[in-house]
Amino acid sequence: MATFSLDDVRRVCKGRDAWWTVLLVDPIAIRLTLVVANRTSITPNQLTAVAFALGMGAAGCFALGSPGWLVIGALLYHVGFVVDCMDGKIARLKRTGTLFGGWLDFMLDRVRDSVCALALMAGQYVRTGHSAYLYAGMAVLALDMFRYVNGPQIVKVRRSMRSAVNAARRRMAEPEEETRDDETEPDGDAETALEPAPNTDLHRQFDSQFPWYRRIRRSLLRRRVRTHLVSGIEFQMAVFIIGPVTGAIIPATAVAGTLLALFELVIIYKFWLSTRTHTRVMAALGEAAAPTPATPADAPLPSPDLTPATADQD
Template identity: 50%
Template sequence: MSAGKFTLEDVREVGYKKKDAWWTVFLVDPIASRMIVPIANYTNLTPNQISLFAFILGIGSAVSFYMGSYEFLVLGALLYHFSFILDCIDGKIARLKGTGTIFGMWLDYMLDRARVAICAIALLYGQFVRSGELLYLYLALLVIFLDMTRYMNALHLYKMRREMRKKIKKSRKKLRNLLHQDHPEEEEPEHEDEEQPLASKKVDLQQGFKSRFSWYMRIRDFFINNRIRMHLFSGIEYQMFIFIIGPITGLIVETIILSSIVFVLFELAILYKVWLSTEDFNKEMAILEAEIEKVEAEQGVEVAEAR
């Protein structure tokens, strides 16, 4: 910072995520970052207050969607995008100022899900009132279902990955302790994986995926260098296509159907990738358990011989 003020460079270095959705990187961050500088420097707005403002704008978007005419649909799309920009600003300010809280994370998550549900109902019920087509009501249920399923699934996948790494870490710690107990006179090496590669090497639970899709890593590196995550049609893009692209183009039904298909395909790809990770996890655990049994057996023999 210069002279105690946050700069645009501070926002980019601290506020930005290392990887983000391409919609956020290209269509949100350039605007949000320039709004953050005066907000952070000249106001006392908290991330939670900004989250509430974003939700209020989302309600305004829903009202516009419900009105149903093309002019109101475009207005609703613009309000939704600005609501999302504010929704991104709250997290960036929290990281920039270090004021994030557990409650703030919960509030942001709940308001996001409520905004999507309310806007989906307003947009598609409004179209149903104007046209009488039941298809719009079914599409509203589809949008809400896929959005809720995506974020619930993401949470459980995160817990599963964390649990796998936790179990591997625990087994490796046990193996390190056994090896250290076997040679108590030795000091811990500066680089443990040179002396104890199995007990200390970095966990890689994507070996199976990388071996099958070597081209993926080259493409991934390109996107990561530009801060774009490889999940190219995530929940964010799904929302933006339904609540911005669809209303502006006037192709609401077509956009929802196509977006839902692409969205599900990307979710299935993630599940496949996680399934391959579980295979790597099982192999890793089998190797560790075999090594632990081997060391314990050797130590048992040494104790018996000592007696």
């Protein structure tokens, strides 16, 4: 059995992640991953199943509704999340990841979060009779569904835009656009030095409007923290851990949901600006690649008149 070091595990961690994961989960998950990798033959899919089982245990505790069970449910949820963060590390460390494993992890996470949301809010409604918990449950499910639909779709369109720009530049025999990794989207850090080709940094307009953004982004990335500070992970932790432990389920859900929606709107706004820039860049690349009409100096000389001469020309 291969022996891995702590540095080996750190190297397979994501280059950027949610601050909750980086600060509160990875310090534990990295060390547990080292133990599991070196001393057991547990597979990533088995860890995914364990994480799902712990999530279902948390949902059962949430459904009971009393303060003590809520705290136990929050603890189970967090332990399950730690285990869930280990399966990817094991897969990358041992190179045993599969396409099915990625799908299984994604689907079970969605089922776990939906069941926990329903159990938590329904349990509180049964216990208190307050319909606000039902509305909160619907809001949690709606926000969770929106972010999982919105994120992949934005990534898909961004990739198509980048591919279109790179294809146009290849036709002009110029270097491809350099990209940077930011939230869930590619950005352009490097500017092309070739003229008259237009700048292909699709996020130039956003960066010019918010010049402080890149400084904050670079500072966070040095700590592996992504700029999307309230993402799905922070939202889940607020709803399923902070709320149950403090007893302030509705306030925690409302604050975290509002912040999640604001950060999603920022991503959408940035994406909208990049689509406008993409349109301008493609138009400029098309003009640069178009053949230049012949000037009068370049025009061919007229052909000699080869028609038969008339009688009066004799």
